Amino acid sequence: VNGIDRIYANDLSPAAYRQIIQNLALNGVDPDRVKLSTKEANVFFLERQGEKFDYIDIDPFGTPVPFLFNAFHAIKPRGGLIGVTATDTAVLHGAHAKACPLKYGAQPLHVPFMKEFGARILVQWIQATAASQGFSIDVKAVLSQAHFIKVFVIVIASRTRASQDLQNVGWVQFCGQCWNTIITRGRFPARLEGECPACGGTLELGGPAWLGHLYDAQFLQRMMDACTGIDSFPQQVETLKILQLMKQDLEGPLLGIHIPKLCDKLNLSGPAFPAIRQELENRGFCYFRSHFDPLIVKTDAAVPVMEEILRHLNEK
Ligand SMILES: C[S@@+](CC[C@H](N)C(=O)[O-])C[C@H]1O[C@@H](n2cnc3c(N)ncnc32)[C@H](O)[C@@H]1O
Numbered sequence: 001v002n003g004i005d006r007i008y009a010n011d012l013s014p015a016a017y018r019q020i021i022q023n024l025a026l027n028g029v030d031p032d033r034v035k036l037s038t039k040e041a042n043v044f045f046l047e048r049q050g051e052k053f054d055y056i057d058i059d060p061f062g063t064p065v066p067f068l069f070n071a072f073h074a075i076k077p078r079g080g081l082i083g084v085t086a087t088d089t090a091v092l093h094g095a096h097a098k099a100c101p102l103k104y105g106a107q108p109l110h111v112p113f114m115k116e117f118g119a120r121i122l123v124q125w126i127q128a129t130a131a132s133q134g135f136s137i138d139v140k141a142v143l144s145q146a147h148f149i150k151v152f153v154i155v156i157a158s159r160t161r162a163s164q165d166l167q168n169v170g171w172v173q174f175c176g177q178c179w180n181t182i183i184t185r186g187r188f189p190a191r192l193e194g195e196c197p198a199c200g201g202t203l204e205l206g207g208p209a210w211l212g213h214l215y216d217a218q219f220l221q222r223m224m225d226a227c228t229g230i231d232s233f234p235q236q237v238e239t240l241k242i243l244q245l246m247k248q249d250l251e252g253p254l255l256g257i258h259i260p261k262l263c264d265k266l267n268l269s270g271p272a273f274p275a276i277r278q279e280l281e282n283r284g285f286c287y288f289r290s291h292f293d294p295l296i297v298k299t300d301a302a303v304p305v306m307e308e309i310l311r312h313l314n315e316k
Pocket of ligand 1: 010011012039040042059
């Protein structure tokens with residue numbers, strides 16, 4: 001990549017170290033520009049004195065939590081970019097729910113919008129770790145794929161901003177009976193609902209989770225321009241499709257409605273997505289798709305409206 005002077009590649013495993021050397025040769029990277037080491041990642045971060053890193057990519061097996069705190073020591077405190085990968089999606093999506101409060105200090109939700117919610121729990125923990133050291137985060141992008149979630153945040157040293165970030169953290173309550181979803185902002189909200197205000201059903205509580213934006217419009221546009229500007233960009237069509245869906249995640253409401261699961265609940269067959277879009281837009285509601293899940297629709301229509309639309313389309 002142009003504009004990069006030096007790269008530090010660190011991996012505890014000697015086999016991985018040898019693999020990195022082979023990969024540098026395969027990619028024609030000048031080895032003099034790459035400093036290799038086999039340190040424990042936390043030791044590697046803590047040894048960083050003087051000039052700090054512009055970009056840190058944390059890509060362990062499973063959870064990145066053990067490495068996050070010290071990564072903030074090694075990153076440039078004003079404008080450094082951190083990339084964080086988590087592969088423990090079963091924990092963040094609530095399939096192994098017990099581990100989530102231990103690792104991420106949060107309760108996951110194994111509900112139809114669990115993928116976006118899991119990503120928001122991860123961002124919340126990055127924010128909490130940053131805030132504990134006087135840093136605020138500016139979330140640039142989140143990529144959620146089958147077996148991993150990757151988050152990119154810019155770091156800004158500011159306790160004032162770190163305090164403000166707490167307003168972007170909050171709680172989600174989901175009614176398994178009527179699918180009503182209640183979002184309450186603030187890490188320490190004055191009150192939460194006791195039961196579903198719509199149907200009196202039991203509410204599942206998830207959080208704390210990041211409720212702020214997960215994308216930066218300009219950052220997304222720059223990635224789209226970079227992708228379209230290079231003819232030989234690998235998997236160009238697929239990459240652009242994901243970036244377009246991320247744009248919809250940014251512009252649409254939080255979370256969303258899982259259409260096939262709602263149809264199953266109502267004993268209906270699933271209408272085509274363009275027909276749902278048409279019905280929503282005819283009634284003045286918005287329609288967005290989500291990169292987190294191709295079967296989710298994000299709309300400002302409440303669940304009963306969506307149910308009515310699905311029934312109507314089934315009758316056609
Ligand atoms: C998912 S792989 C990373 C793959 C690499 N980023 C890539 O894209 O090819 C995780 C790597 O983390 C290394 N690792 C695990 N724990 C570590 C630790 N505490 N410190 C440094 N490296 C560690 C493992 O040896 C393994 O090679």
